[in-house]
Amino acid sequence: MQGNIACAEGALAAGCSFFGGYPITPSTEVAEHMARILPKKGGTFIQMEDELASISSIIGASWAGARSMTATSGPGFSLMMENIGYAVMTETPIVIVNIQRGGPSTGQPTMGAQGDMMQCRFGSHGDYSTIALVPSTVQEMFDLTAKAFNLADRFRCPVFLMSDEIIGHMREKVTIPEEVDIIRRRPLKEGKLPFEPEDDMIPGFPEFGKGYRVHVTGLTHDERGYPEATNCELHSELVTRLVNKIESKRHEIADYDIINPQAEIVFITYGPPGRAVRQLMHDYSDLEIGHLNLRIVWPFPEKVLKEFPNASKFIVPELNMGQMAREIQRHTSIEVESLPKIGGEMHTPDELFRAMGGDS
Amino acid sequence: MKSVEDWYRHDRMPHIFCTGCGNGTVINCTLEAVMQMGWDIDNTIFISGIGCSSRSPGYITTDSLHTTHGRALAFATGVKLAKPEFDVVVFTGDGDLSAIGGNHFIHACRRNINMTVICMNNMIYGMTGGQGSPCTPAGAISTTTPYGATEPVFDLARLAEASGANYSARWTAYHVKELTKAIKVGMEIPGFSFIEAMTQCPTSYGRRNKLRTTTSMLEYMRDNAVLLNKAKRMEAEGRELSPGRFTVGEFVKRFRPALGVVKDEE
Numbered sequence: 001m002q003g004n005i006a007c008a009e010g011a012l013a014a015g016c017s018f019f020g021g022y023p024i025t026p027s028t029e030v031a032e033h034m035a036r037i038l039p040k041k042g043g044t045f046i047q048m049e050d051e052l053a054s055i056s057s058i059i060g061a062s063w064a065g066a067r068s069m070t071a072t073s074g075p076g077f078s079l080m081m082e083n084i085g086y087a088v089m090t091e092t093p094i095v096i097v098n099i100q101r102g103g104p105s106t107g108q109p110t111m112g113a114q115g116d117m118m119q120c121r122f123g124s125h126g127d128y129s130t131i132a133l134v135p136s137t138v139q140e141m142f143d144l145t146a147k148a149f150n151l152a153d154r155f156r157c158p159v160f161l162m163s164d165e166i167i168g169h170m171r172e173k174v175t176i177p178e179e180v181d182i183i184r185r186r187p188l189k190e191g192k193l194p195f196e197p198e199d200d201m202i203p204g205f206p207e208f209g210k211g212y213r214v215h216v217t218g219l220t221h222d223e224r225g226y227p228e229a230t231n232c233e234l235h236s237e238l239v240t241r242l243v244n245k246i247e248s249k250r251h252e253i254a255d256y257d258i259i260n261p262q263a264e265i266v267f268i269t270y271g272p273p274g275r276a277v278r279q280l281m282h283d284y285s286d287l288e289i290g291h292l293n294l295r296i297v298w299p300f301p302e303k304v305l306k307e308f309p310n311a312s313k314f315i316v317p318e319l320n321m322g323q324m325a326r327e328i329q330r331h332t333s334i335e336v337e338s339l340p341k342i343g344g345e346m347h348t349p350d351e352l353f354r355a356m357g358g359d360s
Numbered sequence: 361m362k363s364v365e366d367w368y369r370h371d372r373m374p375h376i377f378c379t380g381c382g383n384g385t386v387i388n389c390t391l392e393a394v395m396q397m398g399w400d401i402d403n404t405i406f407i408s409g410i411g412c413s414s415r416s417p418g419y420i421t422t423d424s425l426h427t428t429h430g431r432a433l434a435f436a437t438g439v440k441l442a443k444p445e446f447d448v449v450v451f452t453g454d455g456d457l458s459a460i461g462g463n464h465f466i467h468a469c470r471r472n473i474n475m476t477v478i479c480m481n482n483m484i485y486g487m488t489g490g491q492g493s494p495c496t497p498a499g500a501i502s503t504t505t506p507y508g509a510t511e512p513v514f515d516l517a518r519l520a521e522a523s524g525a526n527y528s529a530r531w532t533a534y535h536v537k538e539l540t541k542a543i544k545v546g547m548e549i550p551g552f553s554f555i556e557a558m559t560q561c562p563t564s565y566g567r568r569n570k571l572r573t574t575t576s577m578l579e580y581m582r583d584n585a586v587l588l589n590k591a592k593r594m595e596a597e598g599r600e601l602s603p604g605r606f607t608v609g610e611f612v613k614r615f616r617p618a619l620g621v622v623k624d625e626e
């Protein structure tokens with residue numbers, strides 16, 4: 001199965017019933033598959049007039065109670081930035097798939113990249129936090145897309161599946177489970193105000209049409225949802241909660257694989273470079289090579305770096321110019337070596353071997 | 361529901377609109393039409409973009425979505441298609457709808473999606489203090505057209521008609537009865553219904569254009585509104601509308617296939 005199809009299938013398995021999108025290489029197969037399947041399942045597929053509209057439509061659909069998603073790539077992702085902030089501020093669960101390609105601008109439409117990792121974290125204006133999942137296999141495309149919906153519903157925020165052309169267009173065997181875990185958003189409890197958080201800092205969801213009579217606004221608002229845009233304390237409390245409801249759970253939701261924790265040289269990857277590391281370990285099975293492969297990159301679970309007690313160096317191969325290497329460096333005193341690669345090709349195992357100081 | 365008052369969100373008063381603003385009149389006309397339709401408060405969704413006009417849903421006690429500048433129709437498309445049984449009304453401004461949101465406007469009309477859209481056209485960017493909009497008439501002074509606007513205006517009602525909407529009408533905050541009726545007809549018709557309500561903005565428009573008082577602005581709308589039939593007669597006689605005058609009436613009413621129509625409505 002192709003990666004992009006596995007992504008769409010993961011969404012369908014998770015009960016996604018609304019897709020709003022706009023065609024863009026290399027993500028289009030996700031939309032095309034949804035266009036084929038969703039109407040047959042009683043869901044809605046709509047091709048909007050642009051990506052500003054795509055993300056708007058899925059936020060609207062989410063308030064009407066649907067699990068909703070869109071899929072795009074660089075240029076479209078850039079157009080979505082304003083409403084990503086709107087979804088953050090209004091605590092709207094949505095899933096945004098970014099099948100990354102080479103940028104900036106139109107760049108390399110058919111080549112894989114991981115250049116939007118910081119954009120998905122910081123691209124909209126203001127302070128906020130988000131959740132980003134990164135698959136390194138076609139199976140993970142399925143699994144992580146399904147998981148993204150549960151995280152979006154639980155944390156009431158936009159959740160990103162930050163894949164890329166390489167995995168999106170890769171064909172691999174996928175095992176589709178009988179059913180996937182579906183944990184839907186918690187409804188607003190009786191007696192609670194529409195934006196009154198529960199103990200976990202997350203308010204119950206006052207879905208439209210259920211009699212809550214909720215007013216939703218991107219302006220700074222109180223627990224009733226009413227705008228109060230010049231109240232300094234309220235703004236500070238609200239935005240701090242929006243960040244902390246996610247950041248305080250970063251170790252609980254962390255999702256990664258650790259291999260050879262006793263190693264001195266440790267590769268840290270997310271997405272396609274993890275494949276090159278696995279190949280390297282296979283080719284040089286006599287070497288002790290440590291590997292941390294992250295499936296959730298944001299929020300960054302920095303404690304995991306402590307799982308490598310003998311590490312003398314973290315090597316971070318990425319299909320960008322060192323975006324996550326910088327994030328990793330700020331959490332550790334161990335040397336971090338960035339191994340950037342742009343242009344559209346994956347790292348070869350030999351390149352990784354040389355970065356270890358090997359002579360090939 | 362007995363009175364329009366029941367639809368207001370009283371704990372949000374006082375509202376932010378300036379004294380003499382026309383937005384309140386248009387909200388009243390809309391809620392009057394909603395009442396005549398017998399719609400259920402818990403099944404009616406008000407959606408808006410950004411601007412003074414777009415603050416309206418916040419004062420109505422239904423579920424409501426105050427979105428981002430220009431995008432109200434795209435949000436509304438998601439709400440409506442995810443749950444077609446909802447009665448969806450969009451409030452928007454001339455800038456929100458026709459400048460930043462122009463693309464969504466023509467495409468929502470083309471899809472002929474079943475909702476009612478009310479544009480409070482005050483010929484200006486009210487909320488940001490009076491900059492020129494695509495509807496600022498030739499010669500009018502705004503903070504960004506200090507020597508008088510020079511660009512031609514958009515005829516929103518005609519744009520809706522040409523783009524495929526099933527219903528399009530234009531009235532003003534002076535023509536309360538006609539406006540209310542047009543909104544109600546729009547709500548009855550399946551498909552995209554567009555009602556342009558010319559409204560007075562004494563603060564950001566009137567003040568700079570020798571229409572300082574609310575009354576002078578209402579008189580301006582009364583005196584410059586030309587009934588469509590009369591305009592057609594004038595056209596036949598080869599006479600043109602002088603600049604600043606505009607047509608009012610029903611531009612189109614048709615029953616083309618529409619999106620988001622619940623089966624038993626058809």
Ligand SMILES: Cc1ncc(C[n+]2csc(CCOP(=O)(O)OP(=O)(O)O)c2C)c(N)n1
Pocket residue numbers: 410411412413414429452453454455456457480482484485486487488493
């Ligand atoms: C993306 C974006 N650009 C600009 C603004 C600033 N802005 C707020 S309201 C507005 C104009 C509103 O004009 P209109 O839609 O005519 O509404 P009115 O206030 O006149 O009712 C602008 C430009 C914004 N909020 N968002």
Ligand code: SF4
Pocket residue numbers: 376377378380381382383412413482486487560561562563564565
């Ligand atoms: S600025 Fe104009 S449109 Fe805005 S509230 Fe005041 S009068 Fe109304």
Ligand SMILES: [Mg+2]
Pocket residue numbers: 411453454455480481482483484485486493
């Ligand atoms: Mg205006």
